[in-house]
Amino acid sequence: xxxxxxxxxxxxxxGGDLAAFDxxxxxxxxxxxxxxxxxxxxxxxxxxxxxxxxxxxxRSLKGFKGEARFSSWLYQIAVNLCxxxxxxxxxxxxxxxxxxxxxxxxxxxxxREAGPQQLAEQGSxxxxxxxxxxxxPEEQREVIVLKEYQELTFLEIAQALDVPLSTVKTRLYxxxxxxxxxxxxxxxxxxxxxxxxxx
Amino acid sequence: xxxxxxxDALLDVLYGEAEPDTVRRVEQHLKQCRSCDDEMAGFxxxxxxxxxxxxxxxxxxAPRSRGAWPIGLAAAAALVVALGGAFAYARVGALExxxxxxxxxxxxxxxxxRASLDVARPALGSTAESALLLxxxxxxxxxxxxxxxxxxxxxxxxxxxxEAQRRLDLARVRAGLSYLDGRSGHQxxxxxxxxxxVLQAAEKx
Numbered sequence: 001x002x003x004x005x006x007x008x009x010x011x012x013x014x015g016g017d018l019a020a021f022d023x024x025x026x027x028x029x030x031x032x033x034x035x036x037x038x039x040x041x042x043x044x045x046x047x048x049x050x051x052x053x054x055x056x057x058x059r060s061l062k063g064f065k066g067e068a069r070f071s072s073w074l075y076q077i078a079v080n081l082c083x084x085x086x087x088x089x090x091x092x093x094x095x096x097x098x099x100x101x102x103x104x105x106x107x108x109x110x111x112r113e114a115g116p117q118q119l120a121e122q123g124s125x126x127x128x129x130x131x132x133x134x135x136x137p138e139e140q141r142e143v144i145v146l147k148e149y150q151e152l153t154f155l156e157i158a159q160a161l162d163v164p165l166s167t168v169k170t171r172l173y174x175x176x177x178x179x180x181x182x183x184x185x186x187x188x189x190x191x192x193x194x195x196x197x198x199x
Numbered sequence: 200x201x202x203x204x205x206x207d208a209l210l211d212v213l214y215g216e217a218e219p220d221t222v223r224r225v226e227q228h229l230k231q232c233r234s235c236d237d238e239m240a241g242f243x244x245x246x247x248x249x250x251x252x253x254x255x256x257x258x259x260x261a262p263r264s265r266g267a268w269p270i271g272l273a274a275a276a277a278l279v280v281a282l283g284g285a286f287a288y289a290r291v292g293a294l295e296x297x298x299x300x301x302x303x304x305x306x307x308x309x310x311x312x313r314a315s316l317d318v319a320r321p322a323l324g325s326t327a328e329s330a331l332l333l334x335x336x337x338x339x340x341x342x343x344x345x346x347x348x349x350x351x352x353x354x355x356x357x358x359x360x361x362e363a364q365r366r367l368d369l370a371r372v373r374a375g376l377s378y379l380d381g382r383s384g385h386q387x388x389x390x391x392x393x394x395x396x397v398l399q400a401a402e403k404x
């Protein structure tokens with residue numbers, strides 16, 4: 001894949017090099033699709049909205065001025081499409097069982113005696129985490145997904161969501177609190193502990 | 200969390216975005232504040248648990264044309280345009296060469312005929328025979344002019360047919376991509392719209 005930066009590819013596209021856009025798609029498609037999937041919980045919707053994201057980006061890229069990073073701009077498009085989709089789904093359960101279909105499992109509360117090995121063997125943890133994320137308020141879910149799975153910086157998330165930095169941190173904090181509480185109530189406790197982070 | 204003033208700094212440390220001074224300040228606070236220390240430990244646990252939420256293999260698979268962005272759409276369209284142009288150019292070039300060869304042969308035949316006339320001319324004495332000679336030369340000149348006009352007309356027609364063929368090829372590509380990608384009429388319409396943008400860009404080049 002090209003070693004050119006996103007900004008260089010954008011500039012090439014704006015200069016008439018259509019192939020530069022294909023390189024941007026190849027570079028970002030999986031991450032965008034993964035983000036949408038985790039926000040909406042549906043593979044089909046993730047594919048549809050991923051394509052829609054890049055179509056919108058293609059239409060608008062000529063006018064992209066580079067005030068934010070290209071990736072932040074792309075995530076913004078994807079998140080806005082997710083919001084539109086969720087608005088249409090209002091009232092229905094956000095939880096999609098697409099990912100659980102292969103396993104044939106529905107997440108069930110575990111007994112408090114279930115240890116990490118049992119959880120892993122049953123494959124329930126993933127489902128519980130998915131359900132917990134799906135149960136978050138939309139704005140907290142967006143930040144959790146962008147931070148935990150796309151590893152965007154706080155500033156990049158602020159640009160993608162077009163909110164202040166402090167708002168991003170507030171939503172993230174509340175999201176983590178909610179997730180912790182829900183997973184603990186489901187019986188998930190000492191599955192994994194990360195070492196202290198170092199900057 | 201009781202110490203709200205540390206909340207943002209705690210998140211910065213948790214996600215590795217804190218300056219060294221902030222890291223030291225937070226670590227010092229965690230040693231003294233049980234509540235914040237429990238909070239931080241809880242968040243680290245959650246982060247570990249969130250890591251189990253991997254994507255399904257299908258979602259991680261390489262992009263497919265069906266339901267995914269048609270990779271190479273822009274390149275495919277541009278390639279068809281370029282190939283169509285190159286093909287047309289090659290066809291025109293080959294025909295030009297054939298026509299030019301025909302013209303050269305025709306010219307050689309005319310030259311040979313003139314040479315024969317020149318040889319015969321001194322032997323021609325009468326006015327009628329000279330008039331006949333002039334008439335033959337005029338016919339030769341007319342023939343050359345008609346040949347040139349036919350060549351020009353043929354080239355114009357070929358250029359027109361090549362352009363029509365190019366557009367037909369592009370339309371086929373468009374239909375093909377729409378078929379591959381369109382699970383619904385709406386998607387096909389989006390793909391067709393995108394092709395329109397690509398074609399416009401190609402034509403402006």
